[in-house]
Amino acid sequence: MELRPILSTLRRHKLTATLLVLQAALTCAIVCNVVFMIANRLQRISVPTGIAESELSVIPSASIEEGENPQARHAADLAALRGVRGVQSAVAVSYSLPLDRSESSSGICPSKQALDRAMQLNTIEGSGCMQPAVYDGTPGLVGTLGLHLVAGRDFRPEDYVSQGKPAVAIVSRALAQHLYPGKQALGQSMYDGDNYIRIVGIVDRFLRPNLRSPGVDEDSMIWPQLPPGSGVLYVLRTAPGDRARVLQEGSAELLKLNANRLISAARTQTYEEIRAAYFQRDTTMIGLLLASALGLLFVTALGITGLANFWVQQRTRSIGIRRAIGATRGDILRYFQTENFLIVGVGIALGMLLAFLLNAELMQHYELARLPLFYLPMGALVLWGLGQLAVLGPALRAAAVPPVVATRST
Known part of the structure; x- marks a missing residue:
């Protein structure tokens, strides 16, 4: 034409x-x-979090009794929750999970020399130091969350501390690569300005509670530190179909065990609801x-x-x-x-x-x-x-x- x-x-x-x-x-x-x-x-x-999202539920609990031993309370609560039908495992964390916004972070350096460079530059940019999100929790956290350990080991009972900073840590693969590019991170000792913390394990992926940028969103570290306060987040792992019932029965068990506590109904939810709220x-x-x-x-x-x-x-x-x-x-x-x-x-x-x-x-x-x-x-x-x-x-x-x-x- x-x-x-x-x-x-x-x-x-x-x-x-x-x-x-x-x-x-x-x-x-x-x-x-x-x-x-x-x-x-x-x-x-x-964005994947690295945890078993479809199998997790959370119950926030804060005791209002004065003079109560937090560690004893957490142990008794976890025993009761593990007795609920359908609960495969349960742990307590200090109100911090991926995408729940309540982030705790800590400056960490691959060596003392890197920290000195950061102090000279007055910034961690270009020094080799990083500021990862820090997670803590009771024994069994790695398994309950469904994290995939790609190198090293899980924490041992003797690794856990209730006061001060622990001597070992598990880091995400991203953090390991950022701290020790081209090197083997397992077994290395990180420096936080006061102590050396040895890397005993590396998980494949573990997202931060608050997203910052794609380059650092997976920079996370787990300390074997028991939650020090009375306010914790109980994380329950169950089959997906059991989550609603377990949340209801678990909350009832906690109140039955100790009525002098606060349990937020709005925050008693499945992890998928936490994720949906973050990306709403x-x-x-x-x-x-x-x-x-x-x-x-x-x-x-x-x-x-x-x-x-x-x-x-x-x-x-x-x-x-x-x-x-x-x-x-x-x-x-x-x-x-x-x-x-x-x-x-x-x-x-x-x-x-x-x-x-x-x-x-x-x-x-x-x-x-x-x-x-x-x-x-x-x-x-x-x-x-x-x-x-x-x-x-x-x-x-x-x-x-x-x-x-x-x-x-x-």
């Missing part, structure tokens, strides 16, 4: 064609960035972004369809003349599809430039990452496909006009 008749027609309808080009350009720029933002949010909310704003944002992208595509499709219908009505006579001199229905159909392809194509070319400019603004004001190039051809294909579908109905109606009727129209 020759492009000259198409280009000639577009020159006679410059304003309408320009408006459609601008609409396609804006749609391309916005949709590419919106899809990129949705992908980032989806990646964020799907992200999931809401994904819904809003998706709705805006689909709405914009729908409006663009309506614009293309409306313009095509208008042009079919305006060109009824010329369509009939083309049919009368030998143009087939397929020729008319391809004419409108090619015309739409050219208009949308110009809009896409302009939209790609606008997409980068919009992304630069988002990077500056909202710390969004740079838009990867592969989003642009994806957006182009979507818009071209949308344009062809939107123009298909009017083009089919144009192709169905009989030559005799068309030539008699005024």
Whole structure:
């Protein structure tokens, strides 16, 4: 098909064609960035924690009795919880689990020399030191949480302390690599400014309670330190189908054992509820972004369809003349599809430039990452496909006009 008749027609309808080009350009720029933002949010909310999420439930408990021995209370509570039907294991932690926001962190260095560098630089950046999230808990924490030990061993009974800092620790694989890049971290002694802490085990993955950035989100460390206070979080591991019943029966057992305690009903929940609460704003944002992208595509499709219908009505006579001199229905159909392809194509070319400019603004004001190039051809294909579908109905109606009727129209 020759492009000259198409280009000639577009020159006679410059304003309408320009408006459609601008609409396609804006749609391309916005949709590419919106899809990129949705992908980032989806990646964020799907980050693995390293624990057995579907099997864990938590019960917060804070005793209000004065002079009570916290360690004895925790031991008695755990014994009662392990007696609840369906409970496979139970531990107490100091209100800290991945994605529960209550983070405790500690500066740690691979050596005393690294700490000296950090003090000279007045920052841990570039010194080799890190600031991992620190978890503690009663014996059995690694197994109850479902952490995967990839090197070394779990804690032994003699490793646990109730006062002061322990002498050993288990670290995540990410923290081990950050502290000792290219070296074997197992058996190394970290330095915290006062003590040396030997790495006795490495777990595959253990997410922080608060996400910071992808580079440090898995920097975590477990100390064999018993929870020192009366307020703890009891973590129960059960079969997924037993969690609701175990939470109810476990809370009742704790109150039966000691009524002088506070158990927050809002925080008595499965771990999946903890995760969902942490990412609630992200999931809401994904819904809003998706709705805006689909709405914009729908409006663009309506614009293309409306313009095509208008042009079919305006060109009824010329369509009939083309049919009368030998143009087939397929020729008319391809004419409108090619015309739409050219208009949308110009809009896409302009939209790609606008997409980068919009992304630069988002990077500056909202710390969004740079838009990867592969989003642009994806957006182009979507818009071209949308344009062809939107123009298909009017083009089919144009192709169905009989030559005799068309030539008699005024």
